[in-house]
C-alpha cells in the first residue's frame with residue numbers, strides 16, 4: 001500500500017480522504033464522517049472508510065426501491081447478464097489493487113486471493129450472468145379444469161425485489177459476490193451492508209460499479225459503517241423484500257427476529273463446528289495432517305472449516321502426534337508473503353475471544369498439545385498460534401462453540417456409527433469431511449452426517465455451480481448454484497380461462 005494508505009500503481013479506486021458509499025449511483029461521503037480501517041497484521045491504520053448513518057441507509061433503501069419499481073432492470077435479462085459480465089471484466093482489470101486491499105484489510109493470505117478470497121468469486125460472476133440469460137423464467141403448466149373452469153396455467157419466476165445483503169469480514173469478496181451475483185442476475189436491486197472490519201473491500205467494488213459499469217443508479221447500493229444498527233435498520237425496513245445474511249448464528253437470530261415484523265424472506269448463512277471424521281481404514285497420518293493444515297488456513301476464520309477431528313480411539317495418540325506435527329510446522333506470518341497460510345485474526349476483539357476459549361479449554365481439563373498462545377516474535381498484529389486441544393469430550397465448550405481461530409479439537413470415536421453420532425451432536429450442521437477407503441462405509445457416514453456439504457478424502461465441494469449452506473443452526477437456504485440463484489426469486493402462477 002502507498003504511504004497515504006491507498007494501493008500504489010495507477011489511479012486508485014479509493015480517494016485518500018476516505019472511501020465512499022455508493023447510493024443511487026453516486027459515490028458519496030458518510031453522514032457520520034469516516035472511520036479507520038486497520039491492517040490486522042500490523043495494527044496500522046491503512047486509511048479511512050465512509051461511516052454511514054441511518055439517513056444514509058434510508059437513502060440507499062429508497063434508491064434500491066426506486067430502481068426496482070421504476071426501471072426495467074428486473075425484466076431485462078440480457079442487459080443484466082451484460083452488466084454482470086462487465087462488472088467481472090472491470091474487477092479483473094483492477095485485480096491487483098483489490099488484492100492489496102484484501103490482504104491489508106482482511107489479513108487474507110495472498111495465496112488465497114488467487115482462489116476463494118478474490119479471483120474465484122470474481123470469475124464466478126460469469127455463472128450468475130449466464131443464468132440470467134439461460135434460466136427458464138416461464139414454465140407452461142398446460143391446461144386443467146379446476147372447479148369446472150378450463151384454465152391455462154403459466155408459472156413465472158420473478159425477482160423478489162429489494163434485497164438487503166449483510167455480510168461478515170472473513171471472506172469479504174466471496175460472500176459479497178455470492179450475494180450480489182445471483183441477486184442481480186435474478187433481477188433484484190441490492191443494498192449491501194458489509195462488516196465494519198472490511199469496508200474497503202466493499203467500497204472498492206462500489207467505486208468500480210459506479211465508474212466502470214452500466215449498472216443503473218440504485219441497482220447496487222453499498223453502505224459501510226461502524227454501526228451494526230444499520231444492519232438491523234435494513235432488516236426491519238418495510239421497503240426491503242428480502243434479507244440475505246451471512247454471519248454468526250447469534251446475529252442470525254436477531255436478523256430473523258427483526259425480519260419477522262414485516263415477514264420478509266430471510267436467507268441465513270451462519271456458523272459451524274464441522275467434524276473431520278477419520279475411519280479406521282484411512283491413512284491416519286495423512287488424514288490428520290490435512291485436518292490440522294486446513295484449520296490453520298486464514299487463521300481458522302472460515303465458517304465451514306472442520307474444527308473437530310474425530311479419530312478411532314485405538315489410534316488416538318498416533319492421530320494427535322500427526323496433527324501436532326503439522327500444526328507446529330505452521331508459523332503464523334505476514335499475509336502479504338506469498339508463502340503464508342496462517343495470517344492474523346481480524347481484530348483485537350477476535351483474538352481476545354479466541355484466547356478466552358483457550359482458557360476455557362484449560363479450565364475444562366483440556367490438554368493443549370501445541371500452540372495455545374501468541375507466537376513469539378510478533379509484537380504487532382493479532383496473531384495466534386495454531387493450536388491442538390486433546391482430552392476433552394464433545395460436550396466441552398471448545399467442542400460445541402464456534403471459536404473462529406486456528407484451533408482444532410481432537411476427540412476419539414468408537415466406530416463409524418459413533419463418529420456419526422458425535423458429528424451430529426452439535427447445534428450446527430454446516431460442513432464436514434470423511435476419510436477412509438471402503439466406499440460402503442463412506443456412503444454410510446455421508447448419509448448419516450446432517451450437514452449441507454461434506455467432502456470425501458479431500459474432495460472440494462466449493463464451486464459456482466454447487467449450493468452451499470447449513471442444516472440446523474447453521475442456516476436457512478442455500479448460496480451459490482442454481483439453488484442459490486432461486487433463493488432470489490418469487491413464484492407467480494398466472495391462470496387464464498379458456
Ligand code: NAD
Nearest residue numbers: 167168169194195228231232247248251254269270271303
Ligand atoms: P457478525 O454476525 O458479528 O456480523 C455479520 C454482519 O452482521 C456484519 O455486517 C454486522 O455489522 C451485521 N450485524 C451485526 N448485528 C446486526 C443486527 N442486529 N442486525 C443486522 N445485522 C447485524 O459476524 P462476523 O463476526 O462479521 O463474522 C463471523 C461469523 O460469520 C462467524 O460466525 C462465521 O461462521 C459466520 N460466517 C458464516 C458463513 C456461512 O456461509 N455460513 C460464511 C462466513 C462467515
